[in-house]
Amino acid sequence: MKTYRGQCHCGKVQFEVTTVLDRGDRCNCSFCSRRGAIMHSVTADRFKLLTDEAFLTLYQFHTQTAKHYFCNVCGIYTFHRPRIAPEKYRINVACLEAADLTHLKIGLVNGAAYD
Ligand SMILES: [Zn+2]
Structure with a gap:
């Protein structure tokens, strides 16, 4: 378990996660497949948000359950629920930052099944 610091491009959105960074997933839903x-x-x-929520823009669609957050200054997708x-x-x-992504096992979430 390690703590990583993350941020958008401009730095207005910063967060921290403590995790074992062993896997990552893509998702094939209509939104994530475009986001990539x-x-x-x-x-x-x-998860800990370190900066002001005011810099986050929320995007929701379809069932309005997922909450996709973007930096409202530089536009980078940072995290979602x-x-x-x-x-x-x-x-x-x-x-x-300073995360070794070369050993990530990449999976696929079948979000398209729920679009
Ligand atoms: Zn930003």
């Missing part, structure tokens, strides 16, 4: 990020899930107690597990945070692994 590789994501990693953590429970809410292992997934529809299938709204109690968790799924983070954009590309936002993590």
Whole structure:
């Protein structure tokens, strides 16, 4: 278990996650397939937003369950609360600093089944 710091491009959105960074997932739903990020899930107690919520823009669609957050200054997707597990945070692994992504096992979430 390790603590990683993550941020958007401009730095207005910063967060911390404590996790074993061993896997990442893509999702094939109508939204994620366009976004193209590789994501990693953590429970809410292992996620901490370090900056003001005012810099986050929320996007929702379809069932309005998932909450997709973006930096409202630079537009980077940082994390979201997934529809299938709204109690968790799924983070954009590309936002993590000093994280070795070369050993990530990449999976696919079949979000398209629920579009
Ligand atoms: Zn930003």
